[in-house]
Amino acid sequence: MNVANEIKNGNIDATINTSEHEGEFFVTVQSVNDLINAFVHPLQEAMNIVNNFATGNFTARYDTKAQVKGDFEKFKIALDNSGMSVSDAINGVKEEVETLQALMEETNASATEVSSTTSMLAQNSSSVSGLAERSSSSITQVLTAMDDLSKTVGAVAAAAEEASGKAMETVQLSEKGLKLAGEAERGMNDIMVSFEDTGSNIQDINSQMEEIGKIVGIITGISEQTGLLALNAAIEAAQAGEAGLGFAVVADEVKSLALESQKSAENIATIIGNLQKKSQIVSDSMTTSLDEVKSGNEAVRETLRVFNE
Numbered sequence: 001m002n003v004a005n006e007i008k009n010g011n012i013d014a015t016i017n018t019s020e021h022e023g024e025f026f027v028t029v030q031s032v033n034d035l036i037n038a039f040v041h042p043l044q045e046a047m048n049i050v051n052n053f054a055t056g057n058f059t060a061r062y063d064t065k066a067q068v069k070g071d072f073e074k075f076k077i078a079l080d081n082s083g084m085s086v087s088d089a090i091n092g093v094k095e096e097v098e099t100l101q102a103l104m105e106e107t108n109a110s111a112t113e114v115s116s117t118t119s120m121l122a123q124n125s126s127s128v129s130g131l132a133e134r135s136s137s138s139i140t141q142v143l144t145a146m147d148d149l150s151k152t153v154g155a156v157a158a159a160a161e162e163a164s165g166k167a168m169e170t171v172q173l174s175e176k177g178l179k180l181a182g183e184a185e186r187g188m189n190d191i192m193v194s195f196e197d198t199g200s201n202i203q204d205i206n207s208q209m210e211e212i213g214k215i216v217g218i219i220t221g222i223s224e225q226t227g228l229l230a231l232n233a234a235i236e237a238a239q240a241g242e243a244g245l246g247f248a249v250v251a252d253e254v255k256s257l258a259l260e261s262q263k264s265a266e267n268i269a270t271i272i273g274n275l276q277k278k279s280q281i282v283s284d285s286m287t288t289s290l291d292e293v294k295s296g297n298e299a300v301r302e303t304l305r306v307f308n309e
Contacts, residue, residue, distance in 0.1 A: 049062060220262055231255060
């Protein structure tokens with residue numbers, strides 16, 4: 001954030017110290033510096049040319065080695081054209097001034113000739129009149145050249161103002177990036193809370209399925225014991241002969257129910273086992289995702305810290 005404030009205060013070549021960062025943070029900081037340099041280098045070159053213009057050196061041109069694109073290329077062409085236009089205008093002014101000086105010298109010579117030779121008065125007066133007209137025309141040309149110079153300087157000022165606007169847009173983009181990073185951090189925190197809640201719920205489900213598994217184990221044990229009792233009852237009924245036939249039928253029914261109960265309990269145990277495996281897979285996946293979210297959250301926080309510096 002200190003870098004953004006320095007740019008706001010006119011220190012346009014301020015950048016973030018990359019030596020303090022590594023990995024993804026280094027890439028992020030380097031990208032921000034590259035963005036700043038993309039605006040700063042063309043502006044510095046433009047400021048150098050404008051400073052030359054201010055000292056009267058309108059022959060200064062944009063460095064041909066400077067790589068510029070887009071609007072900055074248009075700005076470069078406009079600045080160079082402005083320099084050429086001003087230089088041509090100044091050369092025109094110089095020529096007109098030299099012409100005016102020569103005319104004034106002729107006027108002085110004619111005036112001297114008038115004072116020394118009265119016989120040439122009429123002719124010299126006519127020459128003075130012609131010189132005066134030529135002087136008036138030259139002065140008009142000088143005024144026109146100065147007006148062109150004023151327009152060119154105005155174009156340079158407009159181009160400089162546009163460059164300043166681009167720099168301000170860069171600062172605003174940095175501030176917007178800071179705001180978005182803050183929102184991303186809050187979103188990461190919400191995701192972490194949601195993942196932790198989900199993981200807790202999965203653990204509760206696993207605990208409940210373990211309890212159900214214990215109950216199924218008890219049912220299985222009871223079914224096995226019931227089956228043994230039914231088998232013993234059938235043996236006793238067979239030994240009792242005809243008197244034990246009715247009891248044998250009941251024993252067979254009990255045995256069948258015991259077998260079905262045991263089979264159902266085994267099926268339930270299998271289903272619970274599969275659910276526990278799937279729950280464990282989901283739990284492991286949630287743990288991995290939570291670790292990744294935490295890493296992303298730390299990255300966002302580090303980015304925020306870099307911007308705030």
